[in-house]
Amino acid sequence: xxxxxxxxxxxxxxxxLLGCRMAxxxxxxxxxxxxxxxxxxxxxxxxxxxxxxxxxFTANVVNPGDAGHSRAWSPAVDSxxxxxxxxxxxxxxxxxxxxVSERRLSGGYAPQVEWANIKxxxxxxxxxxxxxxxxxxxxxGDYRKAGYALPWVRPPVELYGTIPxxxxxxxxxxxxxxxxxxxxxxxxxxxxTDIAISPNDRAEAxxxxxxxxxTTIGALTVRASFLTTELSVGLAHExxxxxxxxGQRGAALAExxxxxxxxxxxxxxxxxxxxxxxxxxxxxxxMNARSFLGDKTAAYLSxxxxxxxxxxxxxxxxxxxxxxxxxxxxxxAALPPQLAVPAARLNAGLNxxxxxxxxQRSFTAGVRWDLHPNYALKLQYDRITPxxxxxxxxxxxxxxxxxxxxxxxxxxxxxxxx
Amino acid sequence: xxxxxxxxxxxxLLCAGAANAAELVVIVSAKSPLAALRPDxxxxxxxxxxxxxxxxxxxxxxxxxxxxPLRDTFYSSMAGKSPAMMKAYWTKMVFTGRGQxxxxxxxxxxxxxxxADNPSMIGxxxxxxxxxxxxxxxxxxxxxx
Numbered sequence: 001x002x003x004x005x006x007x008x009x010x011x012x013x014x015x016x017l018l019g020c021r022m023a024x025x026x027x028x029x030x031x032x033x034x035x036x037x038x039x040x041x042x043x044x045x046x047x048x049x050x051x052x053x054x055x056x057f058t059a060n061v062v063n064p065g066d067a068g069h070s071r072a073w074s075p076a077v078d079s080x081x082x083x084x085x086x087x088x089x090x091x092x093x094x095x096x097x098x099x100v101s102e103r104r105l106s107g108g109y110a111p112q113v114e115w116a117n118i119k120x121x122x123x124x125x126x127x128x129x130x131x132x133x134x135x136x137x138x139x140x141g142d143y144r145k146a147g148y149a150l151p152w153v154r155p156p157v158e159l160y161g162t163i164p165x166x167x168x169x170x171x172x173x174x175x176x177x178x179x180x181x182x183x184x185x186x187x188x189x190x191x192x193t194d195i196a197i198s199p200n201d202r203a204e205a206x207x208x209x210x211x212x213x214x215t216t217i218g219a220l221t222v223r224a225s226f227l228t229t230e231l232s233v234g235l236a237h238e239x240x241x242x243x244x245x246x247g248q249r250g251a252a253l254a255e256x257x258x259x260x261x262x263x264x265x266x267x268x269x270x271x272x273x274x275x276x277x278x279x280x281x282x283x284x285x286x287m288n289a290r291s292f293l294g295d296k297t298a299a300y301l302s303x304x305x306x307x308x309x310x311x312x313x314x315x316x317x318x319x320x321x322x323x324x325x326x327x328x329x330x331x332x333a334a335l336p337p338q339l340a341v342p343a344a345r346l347n348a349g350l351n352x353x354x355x356x357x358x359x360q361r362s363f364t365a366g367v368r369w370d371l372h373p374n375y376a377l378k379l380q381y382d383r384i385t386p387x388x389x390x391x392x393x394x395x396x397x398x399x400x401x402x403x404x405x406x407x408x409x410x411x412x413x414x415x416x417x418x
Numbered sequence: 419x420x421x422x423x424x425x426x427x428x429x430x431l432l433c434a435g436a437a438n439a440a441e442l443v444v445i446v447s448a449k450s451p452l453a454a455l456r457p458d459x460x461x462x463x464x465x466x467x468x469x470x471x472x473x474x475x476x477x478x479x480x481x482x483x484x485x486x487p488l489r490d491t492f493y494s495s496m497a498g499k500s501p502a503m504m505k506a507y508w509t510k511m512v513f514t515g516r517g518q519x520x521x522x523x524x525x526x527x528x529x530x531x532x533x534a535d536n537p538s539m540i541g542x543x544x545x546x547x548x549x550x551x552x553x554x555x556x557x558x559x560x561x562x563x
Contacts, residue, residue, distance in 0.1 A: 417505070
């Protein structure tokens with residue numbers, strides 16, 4: 001079984017274009033504008049433990065961690081390695097290729113193309129990129145996988161789990177502008193992305209359109225983003241086909257909850273204040289997928305204090321659903337017994353899907369130790385409480401899982417850059 | 419050893435006097451119309467927050483090699499960032515695709531030569547390497563005690 005990002009049409013086109021540009025650069029570029037190659041990378045060796053053995057703790061759903069039910073200590077939650085090759089052909093043209101190896105839905109670690117894009121610097125303030133590009137959503141969204149650049153072991157799962165993808169294939173434009181003391185970066189983007197979620201099923205985001213603005217005033221950074229997409233997730237076909245067999249009511253339920261070309265919107269705003277000796281950051285976001293993925297709001301607040309090479313930090317995060325996550329479903333009382341039983345089963349299946357809409361609170365405390373240039377060691381404690389019947393951000397949920405019980409997650413991670 | 423850093427504008431470059439003073443100056447080409455820059459304006463250019471000088475002309479920063487004392491003094495006085503914080507900063511910028519660190523040249527003389535020829539470039543050098551082909555627009559002094 002292979003689980004791959006789709007054929008890299010845009011990325012390949014970008015690389016071909018790059019080849020043409022390089023040929024041109026060789027022919028016409030003046031001698032002092034020789035291509036400048038850069039190579040670098042980042043990685044995390046991590047291990048996470050969860051005391052909940054009826055579900056697995058994971059950082060997001062597309063890179064499944066397996067701490068808790070599947071194994072007591074999981075290296076899969078946070079471990080990854082990324083490599084980035086870049087080239088600046090001249091002051092206007094550049095290109096970047098980033099490969100990331102991390103646990104995928106297939107269980108393998110084969111490297112994936114995270115980014116492959118060409119950038120054209122139109123003016124010192126305006127640039128345009130084509131190819132596979134990082135999604136500029138969330139404060140640390142563009143570098144969420146580069147653990148070294150994060151204060152924590154991983155971005156807060158309640159908020160960052162709402163958008164498990166981190167790049168899209170398309171175009172974006174970035175414009176830098178200044179207003180008084182404020183440096184601004186405004187980005188608009190348009191693209192698409194899809195991932196295989198099983199051998200036969202894909203999750204696909206089409207016409208992914210967004211706007212993001214980052215304002216920096218001294219030590220304060222504020223970012224606001226909005227994106228909208230047409231989302232399809234090929235999950236639970238049998239459930240929805242079953243519901244459609246139950247007349248108008250069943251068809252209406254399938255229409256309401258199936259993720260089939262549904263409009264999904266995400267709006268987030270966050271800040272980071274980091275004068276050097278300490279930092280505080282917070283973010284809030286709302287994601288409405290108009291389906292069983294729910295309409296949810298998630299937020300966190302976190303702060304840390306730097307003492308020499310040590311940065312202890314704390315955080316509090318929460319996620320809640322804005323629409324009901326337990327519904328009546330089909331009216332089993334009105335059905336003959338031979339239909340009432342399968343109808344009840346469909347209702348249970350639908351409610352089980354809705355219980356995966358994350359509703360939880362978590363408290364986090366940890367310490368980052370910059371033990372060596374380019375290396376940081378982090379130890380983190382999380383106390384996570386899924387609530388209101390939800391399984392929270394946990395996956396591989398077993399029948400004996402009970403919502404409302406606090407779960408302890410312990411993590412250790414060694415982050416490095418090279 | 420503690421290191422004290424003092425920011426000075428170019429016009430205020432009076433003798434620091436200390437025996438172990440390593441003085442650095444931020445330079446642009448003598449052909450540039452710029453007179454002086456504030457530390458935060460210098461930092462914005464070197465941290466790729468802006469691609470322009472305050473007068474709107476394009477700006478390209480040049481760096482000295484990683485680990486050179488002049489470089490550490492420069493970033494701590496202009497941007498208030500330690501070498502470790504600079505590493506984390508460029509990790510974010512590079513792995514977000516938002517920018518690459520400035521091009522590095524081997525020493526003060528190499529930076530001066532490149533800046534002299536190009537009014538869009540800005541660098542920093544040991545004050546002892548200053549000559550009329552370039553002009554100082556900001557300065558910092560590192561006094562070792």
